[in-house]
Amino acid sequence: MIDILIQSGRVIDPVSGLDQIADVSITDGKVVSVGKARGKAREVIDASGKIVCPGLIDLHVHCREPGHEEEETIASAAAAAVAGGFTTVVAMPNTHPPIDDETAVNYVLQRAGEADLARVLPAGCITKDRKGQELAEMGMMLDAGAVAFTDDGEGVGSTLVMQRALQYGNMLGAAIMQHCQDPGLFGGVMNSGAVAVRLGLSGIAASGEEIMLRRDLELVQRTGGRYHAMHISSAGSVELIRRAKAEGLAVTAEATPHHLLLTDAACMTYDPNYKMNPPLRSAEDVEALRAGVVDGTIDCLATDHAPHCDEEKDLEFGLAPFGIISLDCALGLYAKAMIKTDLMGWPELIARMTSGPAAVIDRPLGTLSTGAIADVTIINPRARWKVDVSSFASISRNCPYDGWQLPARPVMTIVGGKIKFRLKGF
Ligand SMILES: [Zn+2]
Ligand SMILES: [Zn+2]
Numbered sequence: 001m002i003d004i005l006i007q008s009g010r011v012i013d014p015v016s017g018l019d020q021i022a023d024v025s026i027t028d029g030k031v032v033s034v035g036k037a038r039g040k041a042r043e044v045i046d047a048s049g050k051i052v053c054p055g056l057i058d059l060h061v062h063c064r065e066p067g068h069e070e071e072e073t074i075a076s077a078a079a080a081a082v083a084g085g086f087t088t089v090v091a092m093p094n095t096h097p098p099i100d101d102e103t104a105v106n107y108v109l110q111r112a113g114e115a116d117l118a119r120v121l122p123a124g125c126i127t128k129d130r131k132g133q134e135l136a137e138m139g140m141m142l143d144a145g146a147v148a149f150t151d152d153g154e155g156v157g158s159t160l161v162m163q164r165a166l167q168y169g170n171m172l173g174a175a176i177m178q179h180c181q182d183p184g185l186f187g188g189v190m191n192s193g194a195v196a197v198r199l200g201l202s203g204i205a206a207s208g209e210e211i212m213l214r215r216d217l218e219l220v221q222r223t224g225g226r227y228h229a230m231h232i233s234s235a236g237s238v239e240l241i242r243r244a245k246a247e248g249l250a251v252t253a254e255a256t257p258h259h260l261l262l263t264d265a266a267c268m269t270y271d272p273n274y275k276m277n278p279p280l281r282s283a284e285d286v287e288a289l290r291a292g293v294v295d296g297t298i299d300c301l302a303t304d305h306a307p308h309c310d311e312e313k314d315l316e317f318g319l320a321p322f323g324i325i326s327l328d329c330a331l332g333l334y335a336k337a338m339i340k341t342d343l344m345g346w347p348e349l350i351a352r353m354t355s356g357p358a359a360v361i362d363r364p365l366g367t368l369s370t371g372a373i374a375d376v377t378i379i380n381p382r383a384r385w386k387v388d389v390s391s392f393a394s395i396s397r398n399c400p401y402d403g404w405q406l407p408a409r410p411v412m413t414i415v416g417g418k419i420k421f422r423l424k425g426f
Contacts, residue, residue, distance in 0.1 A: 002041035003027045003417055009047030009378065013054060014351035015367035024052055026374040029417035034368055043419075047378055050411060053350045054366045055087025055375030057357040059177070059254060060152070060230060060302035061327060063089075063120065065111060066104075067096025071396050072307040074108060075115035079393035080305070080327040082421035085410025087375035088119040088365055089305075089327070090357075093130075094153040100125035100136040105144040117420050118413075119375075121147045121361065126165045126176065132157050132183075135164055142172050147361040150177035152230060155212050157183040163219050170225030175252070175360050177228040180212045180237065181278065189318050191264040191279040199267060201318060204279050206234035213237050217244045220251060228360050229253040231304050233278035235288030242297040252360050254302040255289050257326050257333035258400075262286075266400070272313050272320030273400035276306070294343050299356035301349075303330045307396030325399045328392040331379065332406025339381075340407050346381060374417035380426075383409035 004026040011022040011034055023037035058081065064072040074091065081089045091108055093099030099108060105122045112120035124141035126149045128134045138149055149169060155178055156162045162178075169176040185208035190196050192203025213229055217240060220227045229241060232253050244251045258276060263283050266274040274280060292298040306323025313320050326333060334353070338344050358366030365375060389402040413421035 002032070002037065002039055004043045004045065004414065005037050005041035006045045006047045006052050006376065006378065007037070009050045009052035011052045011368065012347050012350050013368040014347060014355045016369060019347050024368060024376065026376070026414070026417045029374050031368050031370060031372045031374050033370060045412065051346055051379040051381050053377055053379065054354040054368050055377050055413065055415065056085045056331065056353045057088040057366060058086050058303050058305070058327065058330070059090045059300055059357045059360060061089040061091055061305045062094070062307060063091045064307055065095060066107065071309050072394060074111040074120055075117070076393060076395045077327065078112060078115045078117035078120050081118035082413040082415065083393045084327045084329065085331045085377040085379065085413055086118055086327065087377065087413060087415045088121060090147060090361060091120050091122050092152045093123050093125045093150065098125050098130050099123070100128055100130070102137065102140045102144040105141045105146045109145050118415060121145070123148045123150050123177065125149065126151045126156055127161060130154065132161060135161065135168060138168055138174070139172055142174055147363065148175045148177050148228065150179065150230065152177065152179045154183060155179045155181040159215060159219070162216060163223060166219055166223040166225040166227065170223060173362065175226040175228045177230050178212070178216055179230050180209045180216070180232065182208045182212045185211065189275060190267045191281045193264060193282065195264045195267055201267070206236055206281060209234055209278055210236040210240060213240050217249065217251065220249050226250045231256050231259065231278060231302065232298070233259050233281050233285060235285050238288045238292040238297055242292065245297060252299045253297065254300040255293060255298045256302060256304045257330050257337065258324065259289055260286060260293070260337035261333060267317070270317045271400065272315060272317055273324055273398055275317060275320050275322055276324055277322035290337065290343055293338060293352060299352060300360060301334050301352045302357070303327050307394055308398045309396060313398045323398070325394050325396055326401065328394060329387050329401055329406060331410055332385070332408050333401065335408035336406055374414060376414040377410055378412040379408055380411050381408045385409050
């Protein structure tokens with residue numbers, strides 16, 4: 001007996017290159033067949049007109065727990081994830097206290113298990129207490145279940161520490177994920193440029209990102225190891241990654257929905273929901289990032305979902321914290337940026353949200369091959385729906401997309417063979 005039979009959907013599996021109308025059968029938490037289903041099923045889901053693909057993976061989510069449960073919890077982030085079609089999210093370690101040892105990694109996994117929604121896999125800190133000075137216990141954290149390492153929120157400023165992190169990461173076979181921003185060049189609230197000058201706000205130049213990225217790529221070349229550039233935001237960064245890949249370095253990169261859709265012109269509203277780090281940049285940067293996603297220079301799409309409560313975020317632009325949320329609506333945003341613009345098709349977009357990120361964390365996810373873990377997302381590629389931030393599963397509301405009309409929407413999210421989200425009416 002089949003547990004779940006998903007019938008007649010457009011099945012897209014970037015790993016095998018499959019893109020055809022087929023049935024997907026799930027039993028005991030595994031994909032047992034893709035093709036014409038045989039046998040009876042406990043639950044039959046009609047997916048005609050829908051896309052059936054491996055569960056979406058987001059490498060970059062701030063769950064805020066422990067420390068800021070008024071903004072988000074591991075459970076609420078996991079609920080937002082499945083509502084957004086994500087079966088796996090990587091939790092950023094810049095919590096209070098930070099995830100910099102085994103005990104903290106275990107805590108995240110335990111809370112994720114209790115929530116029992118999306119898989120929430122912890123990233124551990126690169127350095128103890130995110131201070132950028134001394135390497136954290138990366139090996140112990142890896143053994144406990146950490147999937148990658150990052151000091152996200154800040155870049156690792158010390159070249160020596162970064163070199164050691166890459167060497168150690170190489171030994172462990174784990175990716176080092178960098179928030180590329182030279183701390184010495186940081187200071188400002190929005191992109192440097194004409195808009196910042198007009199608004200009288202201090203600027204964050206793209207050079208701070210590109211200089212650190214350039215240094216890191218040099219270190220990767222010398223040390224080996226896997227390196228992942230988080231939320232790259234400038235045309236220059238895209239070009240640096242493109243060249244590094246051409247040279248054969250084990251480098252991956254991610255882009256966020258906001259950097260693919262918005263420019264610094266949005267800051268003219270002085271709305272703090274357009275304040276993020278790295279900042280929104282120019283139209284040329286957006287175009288270069290989109291081109292990078294198309295040609296695979298950018299292998300991963302990641303939200304940098306960064307919840308903040310209203311009291312904290314509703315300040316004047318200069319004082320508000322960086323970051324916005326988008327986990328609940330990210331798929332529609334990516335489709336708007338990449339598919340509605342005719343830049344790419346669904347198979348390529350899905351690859352950037354499944355097999356691309358799965359490779360970074362080196363987990364057997366992001367595929368529908370026989371025997372694979374049954375993490376499956378069903379997408380309505382023709383949904384026209386309006387974002388209503390008040391309906392988000394996320395606890396926070398700092399999102400600039402309220403009222404946006406989006407072109408695609410997840411209708412069902414299956415994690416490990418269990419239905420964790422079903423859109424009303426599907
Ligand atoms: Zn960051
Ligand atoms: Zn982040």
